[in-house]
Amino acid sequence: MTQSDTFSLRGLESFFVGGENVMLDLTPTGDVALAMGSAARPLAQAGNYEIGQMYVQGFLGAPAEGTTPILMWHGGGMTGVTWESTPDGRPGWLELALRDGFDVYVSDAVERGRSSSPPDAITGMDAVFRPKELSWEVFRMGPDEGFSMDTGERVAYPGQRFPMQAFDTFCKQFVARWPELVPRVKSAYREYLARFEDCIVMVHSQGGGMSIDTTLACPGRVKALVLVEPSGAPESEDVSANKDIPHLVIWGDYFDQSPRWQEYRGEVERYLSAITALGGRVDVIDLPAQGIPGNSHFPMMDDNSADVWAMVSDWIRRL
C-alpha cells in the first residue's frame, strides 16, 4: 500500500474522562476586552470550574468491528501529538494504526494540552518545564556538547535515527506539568480504562509507569501492554494483578551513554522480571540487540518509525 492510498473511518470521537467541579475564589484581573473592538469589562473570575478532566480523541477504524481498540498514552511533558506525526512530517503511529484497521484513542494527560491547565495549577503550584538542553539529554539525542544554541548545531550520537533537522520543531510539542497533580493524572487514567471492556494500552516514556500503575489498580480491563521506552514502574511489592497481561517492551539505542536511563530501565526490568517470575509473558524488542542500531527515545518519530510500527502491529495481531 502506498501512502497516497485512502483509508476509511467509521467515525471520530472526542470526549473528556473524569474531572470534577471546584469553586475557585479567583480575584478579578481588572477590565478585559474579550471581544475585538468592544469595550473592556470587569471579568468575574471567581466561580465554578471543571478540573482534573482528561481529553480523548477517538478514531474508529474500518473495518475494525471486533478488534480491540488501542489507547495511546504519551510521556512526560508531552501531549497526544507524540503519536500523530513525526516532526519532519511523516505519518505517525496513529495513522499507521488506522491504516491497519485499528480503533485508536489518543489522550492528553490531565493538566496538559487539550485537557486544559486548571486555574489552580496555573496560579497556585510550581510548574515543571523542560528546556531543549535537558530534552536533548533525557531523550538520548546526542552528547551534551552536541547541542549549541550559539552555533545552532545539533550534533547527535553517530547513527542517530531521530530526524535531527526537525529537533527544534519537535520542541514545539513540549508542555508544562505540575508534579502536585500526579494524583489527578492517575485518577483520570483509571476512569479512562473503566470505559472499555477490553483494550490495548500503548504507552511512551512516563506513560509506562502510569500504565502499570493503572492496570494494577484496574485488573481485567487490558488485553495487552505495549511499553515504548518506558521510563519507570511503580514501586509495588505485588504485581500479580498484571501477570496475565502480555507485555511488549521496545528499547532504542544509546543506553550506554546515559546513567539516567540505565537507572530508569533498571526499574522497568525489575518490574518485568517480577511478571516473568509469576509466569507472565514479556516480549522484548531491543532494537540494537536485534541488529537495528540508532533509535532515540522516540522510535515513533525516528527514520525507521514505520518499520518499528510494523513489528508492534504484527505483535498485536498475533495476540
Add this chain to the structure above:
Amino acid sequence: MTQSDTFSLRGLESFFVGGENVMLDLTPTGDVALAMGSAARPLAQAGNYEIGQMYVQGFLGAPAEGTTPILMWHGGGMTGVTWESTPDGRPGWLELALRDGFDVYVSDAVERGRSSSPPDAITGMDAVFRPKELSWEVFRMGPDEGFSMDTGERVAYPGQRFPMQAFDTFCKQFVARWPELVPRVKSAYREYLARFEDCIVMVHSQGGGMSIDTTLACPGRVKALVLVEPSGAPESEDVSANKDIPHLVIWGDYFDQSPRWQEYRGEVERYLSAITALGGRVDVIDLPAQGIPGNSHFPMMDDNSADVWAMVSDWIRRL
C-alpha cells in the same frame, strides 16, 4: 447516508505554525522525580524554549483533490475541540465536513491546548479564566438565575437548543488565555494563512475578529470567510482588502437578552456594512429570523447542529 457509514481520508497531518526560540532563565524547582520509581534529581529549567507556536491537526478528505480546504478556528478560552463533537456525543462539524469530502484543518490558538502554554505565560503574566457562571451568560444559555451550583439546576432560555444536560461536560473544554499574548496569537494566524494557496476560513466567536484581522493583513489568500457567531471585528478604517472575499455570517438566538451581545454584534455588523458598501458579498443566516429559533452561541453543538452544518456546506459548495 447514515451515521454508521464509513468515510475515507487520504491522510492525517499534525504540525506547528510559527514560534520562536527564547532563552528563559527559570529557577530550578528543586529535585523532581520525572520517572516513576526513580530518584528525584535537580531539574535544570533554565534554557531554551519554543514559544508562540500554533498547533494544527489536518484531515485530508477523500475524494477532495481540487477542493478548497476549510480551516476551523475556535473562539476565546476554547480549543479546536469546539469543532470535534458535541458535548452530548454527536458528530461535530469536523466529521460532517469530512463526510462531505472536504479537507479540514483544526488549530489550537497560540498559548491554548496542544499549542502549549509557554513558561513565560504561566510564570510571568496574568491569565484570564472564565468560570461556568460567566460562560453561562456570555454563551447566552439562560437567565443568570437559571444557573445554580447549589441546586445543580441549569434552567435555560425557553426553547434553548444547546444540549443542556451536557453543559458541565462542555465546561471541561475551557482553557486559560493571556491577553498580553494576543500579538503572538495574531502572528501565528498570519503565518498559518501563508501556508495555503487558497482556503476557506471558518471561525467561531473570538475567532471572528482574529480572522478579519488576519485576512486584512494577508490579502488574496482566503476564498471565503464563514463567521459563526463572531464576537467582534478589528477597529480598522480600511477594510477594502477583504471586499472580494464572500462572507457568510451565522447568528443564533436570544440577542434581546444580552446587552453584551448587542454590542458585539453591532461591531461585526459595522464591519459587514463596510464590506457591502464596497460592493462585497455578505450572506447572513439569522437563524431565528429564518424561522429557526433557539440556537445558542454554539450552533455547532446545538440539537440542530447537523442542519446548520448542511446550510454552511451548501453555501460553500455554491461558491
